[in-house]
C-alpha cells in the first residue's frame with residue numbers, strides 16, 4: 001500500500017523532531033560533564049588561569065632600639081626593647097652603626113650567651129643592615145668588637 005505524500009511528510013517531521021531531542025540530550029550531557037574530565041581527543045578544555053589573590057601579612061620594619069642605632073651606650077637596652085615587641089615572620093630589623101667601630105653578628109645561642117664572636121653565622125660590616133626575620137625562631141645578635149657585647153651590644157629576637 002502506497003503511503004501518501006502527506007503521510008511521508010508527517011514521518012519526516014517526526015524523525016526530525018527525534019533528532020532534535022537527541023541533540024538536546026547530548027548537549028545537556030556534555031554541559032553537565034565535570035570540569036576535571038578530559039574532553040574529546042584527550043585534551044583538556046582550555047580554561048583561563050584562575051588568579052587567587054594572595055594576602056601577604058603586612059611586614060613591619062623595626063629600627064633596633066626604636067631609633068635603629070646599634071651602638072655602645074644605647075639609652076634603651078636592646079633586649080628590653082625587643083621584649084616589648086611582637087616580631088612576626090618576615091618582619092625586618094634595621095641596624096645603623098658606624099662600621100669603623102662596630103659590626104653586627106648573627107650568632108648561635110651559646111655564642112650569644114658567652115659573647116663569643118668566634119664562629120658567627122653571619123657578619124655584617126656595612127653600617128646599614130636590614131635584617132629579614134625569615135624564620136619563626138630566635139635570632140641572636142651581638143657586636144663582634146671585643147668588649148662590646150658584654151657592654152650591651154647584644155640582642156635576642158624571638159619571631160612568632
Ligand SMILES: [Cu+2]
Pocket residue numbers: 071072101102103143144145148153
Ligand atoms: Cu660594637
